[in-house]
Amino acid sequence: MRNTIHTLSYYGVFCVKVTLSIIKADVGGWVGHSACHPQLLGRARALLAEAKGAGLLLDFHVASCGDDLELILSHARGCEAREVHELAFNVFRECTGVAKGLKLYAAGQDLLSDAFTGALHGLGPGFAEIEFEERKSEPVLVVMADKAAAGAWNLPLFKAFADAFNTPGLVIDPALHDGFIFDVLDARDNRVFSIPTPQGIYDLLALIGATGDYLVKAVRRKDGEVVAVTTVQQLNKLAGRYVGKDDPACIIRCQSGLPAVGEVLEAFAFPHLVAGWMRGSHAGPLMPCAVADATPSRFDGPPRAVCLGFQLADGLLGEPRDMFADKAFDSVRAECLRACEYMRRHGPFEPHRLSPEHMEYTTLPQVLKKFAKTA
Ligand code: F6R
Numbered sequence: 442m443r444n445t446i447h448t449l450s451y452y453g454v455f456c457v458k459v460t461l462s463i464i465k466a467d468v469g470g471w472v473g474h475s476a477c478h479p480q481l482l483g484r485a486r487a488l489l490a491e492a493k494g495a496g497l498l499l500d501f502h503v504a505s506c507g508d509d510l511e512l513i514l515s516h517a518r519g520c521e522a523r524e525v526h527e528l529a530f531n532v533f534r535e536c537t538g539v540a541k542g543l544k545l546y547a548a549g550q551d552l553l554s555d556a557f558t559g560a561l562h563g564l565g566p567g568f569a570e571i572e573f574e575e576r577k578s579e580p581v582l583v584v585m586a587d588k589a590a591a592g593a594w595n596l597p598l599f600k601a602f603a604d605a606f607n608t609p610g611l612v613i614d615p616a617l618h619d620g621f622i623f624d625v626l627d628a629r630d631n632r633v634f635s636i637p638t639p640q641g642i643y644d645l646l647a648l649i650g651a652t653g654d655y656l657v658k659a660v661r662r663k664d665g666e667v668v669a670v671t672t673v674q675q676l677n678k679l680a681g682r683y684v685g686k687d688d689p690a691c692i693i694r695c696q697s698g699l700p701a702v703g704e705v706l707e708a709f710a711f712p713h714l715v716a717g718w719m720r721g722s723h724a725g726p727l728m729p730c731a732v733a734d735a736t737p738s739r740f741d742g743p744p745r746a747v748c749l750g751f752q753l754a755d756g757l758l759g760e761p762r763d764m765f766a767d768k769a770f771d772s773v774r775a776e777c778l779r780a781c782e783y784m785r786r787h788g789p790f791e792p793h794r795l796s797p798e799h800m801e802y803t804t805l806p807q808v809l810k811k812f813a814k815t816a
Pocket residue numbers: 473474547588685686717718719720721741
């Protein structure tokens with residue numbers, strides 16, 4: 442078992458090596474797919490408190506975004522640690538039991554297996570993890586979405602880490618001026634391309650503009666330090682059938698040579714269109730909102746993003762701040778709702794309805810079969 446909280450940094454001082462994990466799953470909706478029942482949150486908190494007491498975790502925070510149960514964990518066990526993944530799996534399994542008892546909707550939806558097999562890969566829950574030496578001060582944002590596909594972070598991560606019109610630090614702070622490296626997953630055949638910016642901006646955009654096929658998986662500083670990670674698991678590909686959109690999450694480190702907290706938040710000030718919304722089959726604007734408002738309603742949406750800010754202290758998460766609750770995002774939400782009206786008026790027509798290969802539900806084959814008989 443690894444327990445390397447303290448390592449010697451190259452400055453010759455002891456500092457904390459910490460792993461942050463965001464691990465999430467929809468194990469039952471309250472009501473329909475609109476929210477997470479308080480009893481699920483309560484059960485998850487109790488189980489994680491036990492694990493913290495037993496020394497497995499340094500700290501934890503349980504949150505929800507829509508019908509997704511979000512476990513934010515800090516520990517010293519590194520990425521993909523078996524015991525941390527098993528803990529999260531057991532929390533989701535226990536919460537599935539609670540959800541079934543309450544007859545919540547689609548209880549156990551994202552747990553594709555009853556048995557833990559060594560890591561969460563292929564089991565349904567989304568996860569993203571990052572290990573680093575805690576800096577003198579370490580501000581971290583955890584952004585979580587509901588009713589959205591995994592490509593939802595491509596645009597805001599590009600803006601935060603590569604667009605000088607969003608992040609002036611790229612131009613005026615010598616510590617950011619060299620740019621960042623984007624690790625892009627080709628979701629069709631599981632290859633990762635590492636693209637340096639600003640040099641590779643056009644190559645990067647050529648790929649990540651196709652949000653259904655290419656996903657920003659991580660962003661690194663030019664010295665290799667990982668500064669942002671995203672969940673890239675695509676549920677439907679894992680299950681081979683529709684089991685809900687991926688509802689991704691990401692972790693972003695900020696300040697002191699990285700984009701400022703406000704520069705990262707600014708990347709969410711445009712309610713860009715994402716794939717998801719009703720039946721995972723519609724394009725709709727992503728609404729940044731407070732955790733308490735992350736309860737998709739109209740047309741099972743619109744897609745939501747919440748952002749919790751943590752100021753780490755020796756691996757402890759402390760109290761999070763609800764970053765999108767700020768009034769400064771009111772106008773973004775108003776613009777988002779106007780975009781909803783506009784998109785909804787298309788009804789079942791593209792581009793509101795996704796193209797056939799990106800829709801999660803489709804009757805197209807049956808319809809074609811029916812006409813094949815009469816043609
Ligand atoms: C989208 C989502 C919902 C459902 C919709 C129909 O990710 O979860 O929009 O697709 O409510 O759900 P079912 O087919 O379970 O009735």
